[in-house]
Amino acid sequence: MTQKLIAIDLDGTTLNGSSLISPKTKDVLQRATKAGHIVSIATGRPFRMSEQFYRQLNLKSPMVNFNGALVHLPYQHWLQESETLFSRDIVFDILAQKDALQLDYIAAENRDTFFVDRIDFEDAYLFSNEKPTEANLLENLKTNPTSMLVQTNNDMAETVTNQLVQQYSDYVDVSTWGGPKAILEIVAKGIEKAHGVKIIADSFQIDRQNIIAFGDEHNDVEMLDYAGWGVAMANGSEGAKAAANDITEKTNDEDGLADYLEKYLAI
Missing domain, CATH: 3.40.50.1000 (HAD superfamily/HAD-like)
Incomplete structure (x- = not known):
């Protein structure tokens, strides 16, 4: 064959x-x-x-x-x-809307590093059993990321996706992960x-x-x-x-x- x-x-x-x-x-x-x-x-x-x-x-x-x-x-x-990277300004812009979008957490990363906005959340498995520390809080993000992850409630996933697309569609694409949790991934446009x-x-x-x-x-x-x-x-x-x-x-x-x-x- x-x-x-x-x-x-x-x-x-x-x-x-x-x-x-x-x-x-x-x-x-x-x-x-x-x-x-x-x-x-x-x-x-x-x-x-x-x-x-x-x-x-x-x-x-x-x-x-x-x-x-x-x-x-x-x-x-x-x-x-x-x-392919996108601007870290978008990360901080979405972080400012965290409560309005009802997000559980916001994470940004590239091949070698990851940063998250809080270190007290239960889904530490997202970081390969490495518990997030002060060192990788989102405020320490100094370079443009490859990807962002945000998590929300399942019933809010479509609303959050639509709002992010409406705001940032010129720069990034938003997609859903398969699986039980409403995790959205944001990567560079196209x-x-x-x-x-x-x-x-x-x-x-x-x-x-x-x-x-x-x-x-x-x-x-x-x-x-x-x-x-x-x-x-x-x-x-x-x-x-x-x-x-x-x-x-x-x-x-x-x-x-x-x-x-x-x-x-x-x-």
Whole structure:
């Protein structure tokens, strides 16, 4: 079979509802790699929150973080690496509206650093088990970030997204993370996963028609549309399903990606 680039979203797609890779999913993705295909993670997560899955799958491929704002080959120098920043003024502007937007916290980061507006919140897992300290409070942000994360109530997510888009649409894009919490990610305007997947495909000289992508959420739509074969998860949003060529029979809790890929690649 022709070599494929297999672009996989994490939350709601490769990961189950417990944010884990099941043994079957790991097995199928590793068999795909052994068959000569390239498996690349394309996630909204920063590298520090996706590194464990990269290692678990024994990947050696480039990956997409921050929804395309960072495209890199972990642990190595890579000529095609790309990182896109936006103005830190936007971070401080949104911080000033924190109460009005009913935000739980605001975080800003790039590849190597992260800053957050409070250190007493329960979701410290967002920082890879590193408890935030005074040193990484948002007031210490001196450089332009790659990404911002803000969290609000689920019923406020759409309202907050619309307000941020209305204010900053000339400079940034806002997308939702898959998963149980209403986490919104903000990256530079025009950045999305398809941008990163294209960089990786071009680096391996893989035609667009030989890209298969899996996703479930709003931030996967452009990638599903761009890929030669886009596959939305059965548990995916209506927008993801509308952009895809096909939909898995099973959800992310039922190894939907692994089940589909095993049949698609005949491995």
